[in-house]
Amino acid sequence: MNSEFPGIFVIKTTANQERTVANLIEKVTKKEHLGIHAVLAPDELKGYVLVEAATPEDVDQVIQNVPHARTMIKGQSSFEEISHFLTPKLTVTGITEGCIVELISGPFKGEKARVKRIDSTHEEITVELFEAMVPIPVTVRGDNVRILRREDEDK
Numbered sequence: 001m002n003s004e005f006p007g008i009f010v011i012k013t014t015a016n017q018e019r020t021v022a023n024l025i026e027k028v029t030k031k032e033h034l035g036i037h038a039v040l041a042p043d044e045l046k047g048y049v050l051v052e053a054a055t056p057e058d059v060d061q062v063i064q065n066v067p068h069a070r071t072m073i074k075g076q077s078s079f080e081e082i083s084h085f086l087t088p089k090l091t092v093t094g095i096t097e098g099c100i101v102e103l104i105s106g107p108f109k110g111e112k113a114r115v116k117r118i119d120s121t122h123e124e125i126t127v128e129l130f131e132a133m134v135p136i137p138v139t140v141r142g143d144n145v146r147i148l149r150r151e152d153e154d155k
Contacts, residue, residue, distance in 0.1 A: 100115075
């Protein structure tokens with residue numbers, strides 16, 4: 001393997017230290033000018049960090065000095081295997097009009113509401129609170145709600 005075609009290597013880390021390990025790998029790489037091109041610590045991948053590097057030796061060398069970096073998994077991953085970690089997920093995915101949701105943050109935290117409108121471009125939903133005296137539409141971010149019941153479950 002040469003530096004023109006870097007590989008993606010997987011580092012096993014101490015649980016909940018993925019971001020710390022990724023940041024330290026970046027610092028050591030800049031300081032020692034190693035052949036590491038990118039570091040990724042996806043939230044969905046607990047206990048692992050992905051490193052794009054010219055050679056596995058570069059990765060081995062960098063993790064020697066990084067606390068919480070346990071070991072490098074043998075072999076390497078392809079870009080196709082990790083590409084789904086690189087695409088952001090919409091916060092309104094899975095929410096449909098008519099869903100019953102609970103607000104999990106903000107001034108209406110704990111309130112239950114019905115989804116009236118979804119704005120995918122801004123990742124916001126407009127809901128109508130159940131406990132309100134007058135039905136007033138409230139617009140919140142999609143990640144500020146938890147789905148309690150989908151509309152199609154009523155039928």
